[in-house]
Amino acid sequence: MTVTAVRSKVILTPQLEVCGGRQLSGELTVSGAKNSALVLMAACLLSRDTIRLRNVPPLTDITAMGEMLSSLGARVVRLGDVLELTGDRINSSAAPYELVNSLRASFFCIGPLLARMGMARVPLPGGCQIGTRPVVEHVKGLKAMGARVTIEHGVVNAVVPGRSHRLKGGRIHLDCPSVGATETLMMAAVLADGETVIDNAAQEPEVVDLAGLLIAMGARVRGAGTPTITVVGVERLHGADYAVIPDRIEAGTFLLAAAITRSALRITPVIPEHLGAVITKLEEAGCRIEHDGIGVTIEAKQIDAVDLRTQPFPGFPTDLQAPFMSLLATARGTSVITENIFENRLQHVAELQRMGAAIRMQGNTAFVEGVARLSGAPVQGTDLRASAAMVLAGLAADGITTVRGLEYLDRGYAFLEDKLNAVGAQISRINAA
Numbered sequence: 001m002t003v004t005a006v007r008s009k010v011i012l013t014p015q016l017e018v019c020g021g022r023q024l025s026g027e028l029t030v031s032g033a034k035n036s037a038l039v040l041m042a043a044c045l046l047s048r049d050t051i052r053l054r055n056v057p058p059l060t061d062i063t064a065m066g067e068m069l070s071s072l073g074a075r076v077v078r079l080g081d082v083l084e085l086t087g088d089r090i091n092s093s094a095a096p097y098e099l100v101n102s103l104r105a106s107f108f109c110i111g112p113l114l115a116r117m118g119m120a121r122v123p124l125p126g127g128c129q130i131g132t133r134p135v136v137e138h139v140k141g142l143k144a145m146g147a148r149v150t151i152e153h154g155v156v157n158a159v160v161p162g163r164s165h166r167l168k169g170g171r172i173h174l175d176c177p178s179v180g181a182t183e184t185l186m187m188a189a190v191l192a193d194g195e196t197v198i199d200n201a202a203q204e205p206e207v208v209d210l211a212g213l214l215i216a217m218g219a220r221v222r223g224a225g226t227p228t229i230t231v232v233g234v235e236r237l238h239g240a241d242y243a244v245i246p247d248r249i250e251a252g253t254f255l256l257a258a259a260i261t262r263s264a265l266r267i268t269p270v271i272p273e274h275l276g277a278v279i280t281k282l283e284e285a286g287c288r289i290e291h292d293g294i295g296v297t298i299e300a301k302q303i304d305a306v307d308l309r310t311q312p313f314p315g316f317p318t319d320l321q322a323p324f325m326s327l328l329a330t331a332r333g334t335s336v337i338t339e340n341i342f343e344n345r346l347q348h349v350a351e352l353q354r355m356g357a358a359i360r361m362q363g364n365t366a367f368v369e370g371v372a373r374l375s376g377a378p379v380q381g382t383d384l385r386a387s388a389a390m391v392l393a394g395l396a397a398d399g400i401t402t403v404r405g406l407e408y409l410d411r412g413y414a415f416l417e418d419k420l421n422a423v424g425a426q427i428s429r430i431n432a433a
Contacts, residue, residue: 012431016403016417018394019426020376024263026423027295030251030270031057031414032081032244036206038105039183040213040244041065044074044085045112046187047217049239053083056244057414060407064103071096072109087116094121097155101125107135108180110158111187114147118165120158124151137181141172145185145192169194169233177202177312182229183210189231190219198229204313205274209245216240248274249319250413251296253388255279256320257420259287259300260327260396265423268295277316281306281324285331305333305370310341322348322389329357330396331370338365348386351379355393355401373398381405384412391416395425402432 032055042065044051056062058081066076066083073091077084093113100106104125113120124135135156139149142158146168149158160167169192174181182202187210189196201207203225211224217240220232246269255275258265259282272279272291279289279296285306288299305328310318318341328335329352339345349359349366354377358369376399381387387409394401403409406429409416417427 013404014406014429015432016391016394016406017428017430018376018391018397018401018403020374020394020397020399020401022261022395022424022426024258024261024265024420024424027266027268028254028419028423030246030254030267031055033206033209033247033249034059034061034412035105035249036209037062037244038065039108039206039210040242041069041083041085042105042108042112043187043210043213043217044069044087045072045090045109046087046116046190047237047239048088050084050086051213051217051239052241053085054081054241054243056081056083057247059411059414061103061105061411064099065106068095068099068103068106068109071099072113090116093117093119095123097123107138108184108187110138110142110156111184114142114158114160115167115188115191118160121155123155135181137174137176137178138184141174141181141185141198142188144170144172145188145196146170164193167192167233169196169231171197171199173199174201176200177227179204179207182207186210186214186221186229186231189233190214190221190237191235192231192233194233196231196233198231199227201227201229202312203227205245205248205271213240213242216242245274246270249317249385251275252278252317252320253323253392253413255282255289255296255298256323256327256392257395258298259285259303260330260392262300262303263424264297264299266295266297270294270296272296276314278320278324281308281316285327303327303331303370305331305335305368307336309338312341318342318345319385321345322385323392325349325359325366325368326352326389326393326396328368329359329370329393330374331368333370335368335370336365337368340364345383347382348389351382351386351390352393354379355397357393375399376401378402379404381408384408388413388416391420391427395420
């Protein structure tokens with residue numbers, strides 16, 4: 001009898017090996033804001049002219065958004081940190097399922113597609129599994145502007161009836177200040193007939209950044225950054241040259257890297273007003289922070305427990321809840337962290353517990369009793385910010401921490417290990433079975 005040996009294919013998974021216990025020093029450079037760049041890219045669908053975006057981070061999410069726009073007929077050219085997007089050949093109003101399913105931000109295309117072409121067909125979005133993020137506010141707002149919207153078999157179909165296929169201005173009240181809905185409706189409104197008022201609008205810096213680009217393209221937008229945004233529709237928009245704001249979440253992550261290693265770092269560029277709640281909590285925890293309008297300098301020695309609750313801007317950002325929990329796991333005393341934005345955004349608790357963190361859960365609240373030292377362990381990043389939290393915990397832990405889930409990390413942090421290594425960390429990216 002002949003025995004044939006079948007060798008199974010070994011799939012290698014990238015992971016980070018973080019050697020803990022090293023102090024950091026020097027300066028860290030913050031990339032452009034991912035959450036802003038993605039929606040600014042979608043805005044290229046509103047014009048036939050070229051939009052030139054500067055300070056665009058090299059992330060997998062940015063690449064995916066570029067593929068989405070290309071599938072609709074846009075021309076996307078990358079030159080270093082500059083993206084040139086031209087919408088003169090948009091030939092489709094239907095976004096491919098596989099791209100929308102992998103990148104939630106691609107749903108932003110529904111607003112500009114509907115505004116420019118009078119129709120859009122976009123699958124319901126996917127992305128990180130951190131909780132339900134419904135599109136009901138988007139749909140309600142588009143209907144208020146005259147669109148007929150149906151959802152069938154997981155696909156949102158929207159059309160503007162009438163010969164002009166032009167949306168009509170209207171008054172829209174958001175039941176919750178959704179960033180995505182606010183941005184979608186702003187883009188839909190800039191080419192609408194008449195005035196649109198969005199009440200209870202999101203106030204995040206990324207909303208203000210979108211307004212900045214739209215105004216540079218010839219739109220009439222006022223009130224961005226306040227609860228009421230007014231948009232007066234225009235006939236057409238032109239091209240623009242625009243720089244993406246610094247990423248406040250990456251900047252916050254770097255501040256936490258200094259704090260958790262009890263180090264001193266300078267971080268630039270930073271807009272301090274974008275991180276007001278985070279800086280306040282770090283100072284409350286014992287950090288010394290100074291800012292000069294260009295960057296911030298942080299020095300951390302002893303960290304004390306603090307309580308925090310995630311809230312829409314200008315409150316504490318949900319995107320920094322997991323990284324901040326890593327810090328508080330090493331603090332003196334017991335902290336109480338309440339997650340109010342996403343119901344599934346505490347999955348990192350179990351991974352921190354594997355490293356020796358003392359955390360007790362009660363609903364959407366975590367009670368974090370600081371320990372003297374975390375211990376290196378194999379951990380899994382369950383979403384983008386949880387992955388960053390694992391890296392931070394590894395910086396402070398005894399021994400080696402191996403972090404998997406880099407498919408999430410690479411969606412939001414450009415060259416994270418290289419940047420941290422440049423200021424004294426010891427992190428290696430390897431492939432392991």
